[in-house]
Amino acid sequence: MPRTIDRHCDVAVVGGSAAGLAAALQLVRQRRSVIVVDDGTPRNAPAKHMHGYLGWDGAAPTDLTARGRAEVRSYGGEVLTGRAQSVEQRDDGWFQVEVGGGHRIVARRVLAATGLIDVLPNIDGVRAHWGGGVIHCPFCHGYEVRDAAIVQIVTHPMGFHQAVLFRQLAKELTVVVHDAALVADDRIDQLVDSGVDVVPAEVRRIVDRADGEIAGVELANGTVIPADAVVVGPTFRPRTEPFAGVGPSTAPHDSGAGHLIEVDPTGQTSVTGVYAAGNATDPTMQVLQAAAHGGRVGAMIAFDLADDDLHRAARLSPDQTDWDRRYGSDSDVWSGNPNGTLVAEVSDLAPARVLDVGAGEGGDAMWLAERGWAVTASDVSERGLERVAAAAEARGLEVESVHVDVNELGAFGTREFELVSMQYGSIHRTPDGRALSNLLGAVAPGGTLLAVAHDRTPWREPVDVAEQTRMFDPDAFVGVDEIAAAIDNHPQWHVDVHETRTRPPGAASAHHHVDDVVLRAHRAGTDSTPSNAAR
Numbered sequence: 001m002p003r004t005i006d007r008h009c010d011v012a013v014v015g016g017s018a019a020g021l022a023a024a025l026q027l028v029r030q031r032r033s034v035i036v037v038d039d040g041t042p043r044n045a046p047a048k049h050m051h052g053y054l055g056w057d058g059a060a061p062t063d064l065t066a067r068g069r070a071e072v073r074s075y076g077g078e079v080l081t082g083r084a085q086s087v088e089q090r091d092d093g094w095f096q097v098e099v100g101g102g103h104r105i106v107a108r109r110v111l112a113a114t115g116l117i118d119v120l121p122n123i124d125g126v127r128a129h130w131g132g133g134v135i136h137c138p139f140c141h142g143y144e145v146r147d148a149a150i151v152q153i154v155t156h157p158m159g160f161h162q163a164v165l166f167r168q169l170a171k172e173l174t175v176v177v178h179d180a181a182l183v184a185d186d187r188i189d190q191l192v193d194s195g196v197d198v199v200p201a202e203v204r205r206i207v208d209r210a211d212g213e214i215a216g217v218e219l220a221n222g223t224v225i226p227a228d229a230v231v232v233g234p235t236f237r238p239r240t241e242p243f244a245g246v247g248p249s250t251a252p253h254d255s256g257a258g259h260l261i262e263v264d265p266t267g268q269t270s271v272t273g274v275y276a277a278g279n280a281t282d283p284t285m286q287v288l289q290a291a292a293h294g295g296r297v298g299a300m301i302a303f304d305l306a307d308d309d310l311h312r313a314a315r316l317s318p319d320q321t322d323w324d325r326r327y328g329s330d331s332d333v334w335s336g337n338p339n340g341t342l343v344a345e346v347s348d349l350a351p352a353r354v355l356d357v358g359a360g361e362g363g364d365a366m367w368l369a370e371r372g373w374a375v376t377a378s379d380v381s382e383r384g385l386e387r388v389a390a391a392a393e394a395r396g397l398e399v400e401s402v403h404v405d406v407n408e409l410g411a412f413g414t415r416e417f418e419l420v421s422m423q424y425g426s427i428h429r430t431p432d433g434r435a436l437s438n439l440l441g442a443v444a445p446g447g448t449l450l451a452v453a454h455d456r457t458p459w460r461e462p463v464d465v466a467e468q469t470r471m472f473d474p475d476a477f478v479g480v481d482e483i484a485a486a487i488d489n490h491p492q493w494h495v496d497v498h499e500t501r502t503r504p505p506g507a508a509s510a511h512h513h514v515d516d517v518v519l520r521a522h523r524a525g526t527d528s529t530p531s532n533a534a535r
Contacts, residue, residue: 004102005471008322009033010305012097012107014084014242017042017061018287019278019294020113021068021079026298028075032305033318035105036072037097039083039465043115043279044287046131052139053288061287070475076318076407076428078476081462082469084242087274095246095273099469106325108308109301112248112261112269112276113294114239116283119258121155121178121232125206133214134206134230138165139286147171148228151217153178153203158255159233160187166231167196174225176217178203199225206230233257238280246271253283266304267297275301317405319428323381327361334360336391338367339423340504341452341516345497352418355442357406358425362388362399368421369397376417378402406435416444422451427478435478436486440493446525449487453480455500455515480517487521496520 011027013020016038024034044050044061051057056064069079082099087110089095097105118136120126126134135141142165150170152163155178167173174197177183183200192198202220209215216226236258238250248269249262260283261269261276268275277297278290285293309315326333342364351372356365359377365388369375377388377399385401392399404411406427420443427435443449456474463470480498487493497520 004104006104006106006325007035007471008106008325009035010107010318010321011035011109011111011301012037012095012105013111013113014087014097015111015113015115015239015278016069016079017044017065017113017115017278018068018291019115019280019297020111021065021072022291022294023111023113023277023298023301024072024077024079025068025075026295027302028072028077030302030306031318032302033322034072034077035107036077036079037082037084037099037105037469038079040081043118044131047140048131049141049144050287051141051143052286053291064287073473073476074429074431076430076476078473080469080471080473081465083465086245087243088245089271089273093273097242099471100463100465101468101471103469103471108273108305110246110274111267111297111301112238112240112243112274112280113278114242114280115290116236116238116258116279118234118236120234121153123153123178123203123205123232125208126230126232129206129214129230133228134232136162136231136233137286138162138169142166142169145169145229149226150174150229150231151176151225151227152231153217154182154233155179156233156235156255156257157182157185158257159231160185160191161255162231162233163187163191163196167191167194173197174199174227176201176203176219176225236283238276240280243274246274248274248276255283258283263297266300267293268300268304317380317408319380319405319426320382323379323426324383327381327383327387332361334363336361336363338364339452341501341518342421342423342450343367344504345450345518345520346419346421346448349419349448353416353444354419354421355412355415355417357420357422357439358427359388359401360384362391364421364423365399366391366395366397369399370395373419376400376402376415378404378406378412380405406438408438409434411435411438412442415442416447417442418444418447420447420449422449424453425451425478426472428476429478433486436483439483440487440523443523445523448520448522449483451480451483451519453517455517480519484519484521492524493521494524496522 010032011034013036016036027034086098095110146169149172151174177200204218204220207216216224218224238261250259251262261280263281277294279285354373356377359379365375365377459474484498503516
């Protein structure tokens with residue numbers, strides 16, 4: 001059976017549309033570790049275009065989401081394809097988000113950006129045309145049906161509120177009061193006096209033309225009212241199912257058309273540490289307002305975390321908590337063997353100074369030290385480096401440990417090494433490529449850079465979100481191809497190997513086989529510095 005994985009982060013964002021991504025962007029820019037989990041079922045999925053978003057008017061909602069995800073990932077935020085199944089608060093105050101496959105995201109704060117579910121009236125044809133010829137919002141799609149014959153089906157009192165706007169847009173507007181309980185509404189007389197045809201009658205179905213487009217609305221008595229477009233007002237409910245275990249308060253919306261998640265001005269719900277953003281908190285929000293609200297709530301969460309850290313006098317790097325928790329158990333995370341590709345690529349290099357980036361538990365560092373290399377093991381995890389030190393002491397080896405995040409400014413200072421090795425490193429991206437600069441800058445003239453990573457192609461294959469979640473986002477991490485592109489045209493560098501190959505066994509034994517992406521490059525030497533790249 002595949003093992004389950006626990007990931008630890010500052011903030012888990014449930015929902016990866018406009019509100020969730022805007023919040024995540026704010027947080028990753030404050031150097032917070034953020035994992036977004038999204039099941040790919042946004043409220044506006046049926047819509048081909050979105051409107052009223054300044055600078056994005058008429059764009060497909062998927063275009064905005066794709067660009068938003070890329071921006072979040074560019075700062076190291078992860079967007080996982082999966083479904084949050086439950087959220088619980090642990091005894092230590094952290095929140096545990098269980099996702100498909102039995103995996104868990106453990107976070108200090110949780111943001112519900114799950115949006116709404118539109119509950120459509122039970123009228124034949126409404127769902128089939130929803131997001132196309134059947135619309136509900138005059139601001140989202142009203143302009144596109146201007147000068148058309150519009151039939152609005154009123155199923156709850158909020159429908160009369162929208163009728164005044166559709167009257168301005170339509171060439172002909174007919175309001176059908178589907179619910180007999182609403183025929184006494186005072187606003188009907190106003191609509192009639194303004195020239196709107198109001199018909200109190202039950203609707204049977206939406207009538208289609210031969211080409212599948214809307215032809216009209218058929219009433220229960222068989223009368224067909226011609227229509228180019230149909231307006232319905234759904235009721236709604238926030239997607240709170242995953243949050244049942246923590247139970248944020250909900251309340252009826254003023255319109256009477258549904259419920260929303262109650263939040264304070266910072267976006268915090270009735271549960272301390274659980275926030276909500278977007279139209280789950282206000283169904284009147286369009287995409288623009290939802291994104292703006294998500295950005296504001298993300299900033300408020302950043303303040304909350306900063307105050308918490310201030311009181312604890314703590315300031316961890318974004319990735320340290322995740323790796324410290326992983327190395328904090330009594331069991332080993334890795335096999336203890338050196339990586340097979342490292343053995344194959346450096347066995348005939350002359351031992352000198354080597355920087356092992358992301359040393360983990362020290363399998364590679366021990367193998368290098370036993371062969372005469374002067375090893376500096378670096379890692380973002382203090383717990384991992386404690387394991388490296390223990391392994392070195394047990395074997396009687398001298399290994400220097402450096403606790404550093406590769407994304408820190410000048411992470412390795414002015415130190416240079418004849419070999420810089422990064423085996424399956426998990427280094428989050430930054431827009432300025434700081435980690436790349438630090439890696440390349442650590443290679444001495446004449447030295448070699450060896451970067452090895454898993455082939456990420458299988459990680460991008462679709463998954464059944466109800467059953468499985470891939471717990472790492474490959475596009476949020478610095479990849480081998482990215483390193484190769486950075487040095488490909490650099491006059492001081494030459495690429496010796498850049499290829500995908502089957503991973504060889506480790507020096508002692510191999511516990512699994514995957515494809516490796518391998519990059520070996522060397523930096524030009526100086527007249528006084530012999531090259532260690534010659535093979």
